[in-house]
Amino acid sequence: MEHTLILSSILFAAGLMTVIVKRNAIMVLIGIELMLNAANLNLVFFNRNNPALSGHFFALFVIVVAVCEAAVGLAIVLRVYKYYQTSIPDQLTELKD
Amino acid sequence: MSLISLALYIFEALAGAAALGILLVRNVFHAALLLIVCLISLAGVFVIYNAEFIAVTQILVYAGGVLVLIVFGIMLSSRIAGKPLVVTNQYVLPASLAGILSAGILIKLFSEQPFAQQPGALPGNPMNQTGIALMRDYVLPFEIAGILLLIALIGAAVTASSFYSKKQ
Numbered sequence: 001m002e003h004t005l006i007l008s009s010i011l012f013a014a015g016l017m018t019v020i021v022k023r024n025a026i027m028v029l030i031g032i033e034l035m036l037n038a039a040n041l042n043l044v045f046f047n048r049n050n051p052a053l054s055g056h057f058f059a060l061f062v063i064v065v066a067v068c069e070a071a072v073g074l075a076i077v078l079r080v081y082k083y084y085q086t087s088i089p090d091q092l093t094e095l096k097d
Numbered sequence: 098m099s100l101i102s103l104a105l106y107i108f109e110a111l112a113g114a115a116a117l118g119i120l121l122v123r124n125v126f127h128a129a130l131l132l133i134v135c136l137i138s139l140a141g142v143f144v145i146y147n148a149e150f151i152a153v154t155q156i157l158v159y160a161g162g163v164l165v166l167i168v169f170g171i172m173l174s175s176r177i178a179g180k181p182l183v184v185t186n187q188y189v190l191p192a193s194l195a196g197i198l199s200a201g202i203l204i205k206l207f208s209e210q211p212f213a214q215q216p217g218a219l220p221g222n223p224m225n226q227t228g229i230a231l232m233r234d235y236v237l238p239f240e241i242a243g244i245l246l247l248i249a250l251i252g253a254a255v256t257a258s259s260f261y262s263k264k265q
Contacts, residue, residue, distance in 0.1 A: 004142070005207040007109045011135075013200035014116040020192035024184040026125055026170050030132050033163065034116055037139055040155075044148045053226060057235050059151050063158055064242040068249035070163045074170040075257035081174045082259075090187070 004045045011038035025077045025087040029070060036066045105145045112138035123183050129167050136160050150227045 015034030018027060040059045047055025081087045115135035119128045136159045143152035231239055 002207070002212050003106070003109060004146075005212070006204055007113050007142075009200045009203035009207065010113050011116050012203065013196040014120045016199055017192045017196035018120050020188055020195060021120070021186045022184050023187050024125055026167060026174070027128060027184055030119060030128055030167065033132065033159075034119065034135070037136065037159075040151070041139060041142065044143050044146050044151055047148070048146045051226075053223070053230060056148050056151055056227065057230070057238075059148070060154060061238055061242055063151075063154055064246060067158055067163060068245055070166055071249050071253040072256070074166050075253040077170055078173055078257050087174060 002045070004041065008038045008041040008045070011035070011041065023088045023090070025080070025089050026074070028089060029073050029077070032073075033066060033070065036062060101145060105142065108138045108141035108145070111135075112142065123185075125171050125184060126168070129164060129171060132167070133160055133164050136164070147223055149224055 012035055015031040015038065018031030018034060022028060022031070040062055043055040043059040043062070047053065047059075077087060080092060084092060086092070112135050115131045115138065118131045119135070122128050122131060136155060140152040140155040140160075143149075143155060
């Protein structure tokens, strides 16, 4: 049993629990980053003896997509916070004015 | 135990402790600082597993970019309300059930498979091979990733700015 795989499982579970538990949209984004990093850790770990480096490139593109997600998500969070004065995801149930 | 495996254990313990701290801490700003600790420890793990380029990208992009974005988001949204961002918890029992079940299933599935290879050095220069493969085999995903970043950053700037919302 490899300890790195245990670490990635713990990271994924901590991210999942952060997404469900916290009543704040920024904490939900932090939890999503944790889950993406757990996937990245698995990709890098399984690529450790592969000379084609395909896992590294997959991890690289995962990082790029995570950056896009964080930028757009935080912009939406700020916008919603200015409008509704709340960032609790359960209370945002309306789209129109 | 060699020095490299000792460093690997230390980085992994730091990353796991920081992730559990994000789960347990109440202040959003402290959670962002713990996320920095977790990401930099993971960069150290990536260096030990011969992924230097991923480690440098992790530090530059995550610890330098995403964390600044998150800290900006925390500071801006706490300035509007005028109170510190202390979050409360909800759905604690279902979340702990989901977390413990997913971690248990993942650890059980991983422990049934034999992964008996030690981390060894890849043949050749990994950074050199990364650059060559990125410009030769993966050039189309590379360019698409650049376009995706441009679209996402323009969209985030337009969404977050108050210029277009005041005109209506």
